[in-house]
Amino acid sequence: MLFQFTLKKNKKTAILLGTLAALFFATTFVLNRIMAVSGGSWQWTASLRFIWMLPILFIIVAIRGNLSSLLKEIKSNVVQWLLWSTIGFGLFYATLTFGASYGPSWLVASTFEFTIIAGMFIGPLIEKRGHRKAISKASLLFSIIIFIGIVLMQIAEAQSTSLNTMLLGTIPVLVGAIAYPLGNRKMMKISGNRLDAFQRTLGMTICSMPFWIVLSLFGYLENGLPTDSQLLQTFLVALCSGVIATLLFFTATDLVHHDHKALAAVEATQAMEVIFTLIGEVLILHAALPNGYSSIGIVMVVMGMILHSRST
Template identity: 40%
Template sequence: MFRIILLGVLAALFFSSTFVLNRAMSLEGGHWVWSASLRYFWMLVMLFGWLAATGKGRLAVDSVRLFARHWVFWTVAGSVGFGVFYALITFSSVFAPGWVVAATWQTTILAAPLVLLGFGRRVPLGALALTLLIFAGVVLINLEQATESGLHEVLLGALPVLVAAFAYPFGNQLVWEARRGEKSFLPHIDHPAMDDPFCRVLLLTIGSLPLWFALIAATEPPLPSSGQLIQTAIVAACSGVVATSLFLVARNTAGSTAELAAADCTQSMEVVFSLVGEAVLLGHVLPGLMGWLGIALTMGGLMLYITVQSRG
């Protein structure tokens, strides 16, 4: 359990770059569609380069073949788990500070057990109770934001994130279930590439590409600036490659539903990392009393969850 939690917290540190830099790009006038899609275009180049540089070029080729063999599955898993998730996250950054988006994103901790239940997996009732505590913290943070920015801005900043909170664990759970081959409605994908976290991220990234091309065609955004190109590359490296791979390692190391939920819960640390990042890099003011209380509830729920699961 400790290794899973440590990997999850490290993933949260790298994930936080997403919220800080997406907000920075939004404030600089960068279109949210480019902030979202360019990350995955960069990731595609980085993942192929990394696999080739580490002597895993054969696995990269096998991954492409694996995608072709199960292209419907990977397109659905990638479009939902990577595409819908990240498009909504970047859209929200237009209307809310990064740390608020990160805090609202913690509803994925509530969504993850519900997704597990949807796949017929057992979830401890104690875990569900503690996720509600974390959700209460998220509500307080957004209530404080509403007093500062207005209800309309908060809804546009929060509601898309709530949908994204379900999309991400759903896409990842599809991959988890496919590896185990226990669901008749999913293909059983038993291949050495599935044991490599970078290959799994590569497969999900390829699967998300149709959604990105469709969004670009539908919105026709102005061309991105050089600054947006650089910042999306940083997000792709930190969040898309390093953080996602660490998170998938943590999740796929899990041998039980409780350990899976613990891996998901570590992502609460994104709030703290994003808050510090925005204060230092963007000069944003720190939250007020209600915001700090919300953060305390979110982090307290995480710590209680870890304690309960460790004793179990």
């Protein structure tokens, strides 16, 4: 009885933390769009977030006295850390910032919710054959609702933009939506219970740094140094999304990482990013409200997220 109560409590806490993470993650989509509209280099927008995150997280982990154990963990499996950190942080965020140049922030946020479906399939696939669990029919149904909502929003956007622009704003984001849960789940398996959320976030930031250095060099060669406003805005993204939101989300996934159904529900809370991003874009960028198809799509995405959460 006590064990069941603890599991239910962990699920509810994890879902609450996931929703709070979605609020802070939403700042990424709005600020990335602001920088894209103002002509900021997407390479600098992406790399600066993680360059800012590095010293902030380093100080936090060092103060907590957990730095040496993290470095020891990375050293014991450095190739895997470099690979999955580059995928989970590098590929994920580079594609997200690239996509922000071609569509409104709420559409990028909505498309990124494909991560819910990706996470649901990735979980069983990365398990060893004898330990794989079947995907529940309910979770599959709720994910289909989310996917249909995303498709409706893409159809609505296609009516007002060229096919080339829509594809450039959609396909990279879909790649990022797969890379994020893949990198996150692989790193959870590699680090096990030996690291907390602060350590894992710092570790992945350190190990994705070669990717960000190369990307920032491309940004410099193409656009020169970043502007003062881009430095400030990427710092805000690093703090709100890179540190606060990531730590909240990683803490949430750590609470239920043994339960694939609950883990899928936590990842589904990120659908709230769509609502938070839409509100932010309307208030800050004075963007027009979504049309009929887009509104229906947003409702379906959020409905799918809520059903995912209630199913736990």
